[in-house]
Amino acid sequence: MSKLSEFRAAERALAEQLAHLESLKNDSVLKKEIEFEERLAGLMKEYGKSLSDVIAILDPSAGLPSRRGAKGAPQARRARTVKVYKNPNTGEVVETKGGNHRVLKAWKAQYSNATVESWLQV
Structure with a gap:
C-alpha cells in the first residue's frame, strides 16, 4: 500500500x-x-x-473472596466421588477418587485414556 x-x-x-x-x-x-x-x-x-x-x-x-467465608476461613471443599473402573480384559476393579492411581495410570499407558475412561462404572 x-x-x-x-x-x-x-x-x-x-x-x-x-x-x-x-x-x-x-x-x-x-x-x-x-x-x-x-x-x-x-x-x-x-x-x-x-x-x-x-x-x-x-x-x-x-x-467477599470466592473461596472464603464471612470470617476469612477457607470453605470446605466438596468431597470427591469415588470412581470405579473395571478392566473388561482381566476383570480387575480399581476404585479411586482421583486420576493418580498406579494401576489406572498403567492401564491408560497401555490402552489409551479414552478406552480406560469408557470402563468407568456408573
Missing part, C-alpha cells in the same frame, strides 16, 4: 470516527448516563465514600 492510499484510508477512518462521536454526543441515553455518573461522583465526594464503599453498600456479597 502506498503512503498516499494509507493516508487517505486513515483520513476516511478518522472522518467515520468523528461522525460516530458526533452521533454519540447527541444521544439522549448517553447524556443521562453522563449526568448520572457526575451526580454519583458528586455524592461520593460529598459523603467521603469511594467506589468500593458504594459497591459494598449496594451489594455486600460482591467484595
Whole structure:
C-alpha cells in the first residue's frame, strides 16, 4: 500500500470516527448516563465514600473472596466421588477418587485414556 492510499484510508477512518462521536454526543441515553455518573461522583465526594464503599453498600456479597467465608476461613471443599473402573480384559476393579492411581495410570499407558475412561462404572 502506498503512503498516499494509507493516508487517505486513515483520513476516511478518522472522518467515520468523528461522525460516530458526533452521533454519540447527541444521544439522549448517553447524556443521562453522563449526568448520572457526575451526580454519583458528586455524592461520593460529598459523603467521603469511594467506589468500593458504594459497591459494598449496594451489594455486600460482591467484595467477599470466592473461596472464603464471612470470617476469612477457607470453605470446605466438596468431597470427591469415588470412581470405579473395571478392566473388561482381566476383570480387575480399581476404585479411586482421583486420576493418580498406579494401576489406572498403567492401564491408560497401555490402552489409551479414552478406552480406560469408557470402563468407568456408573
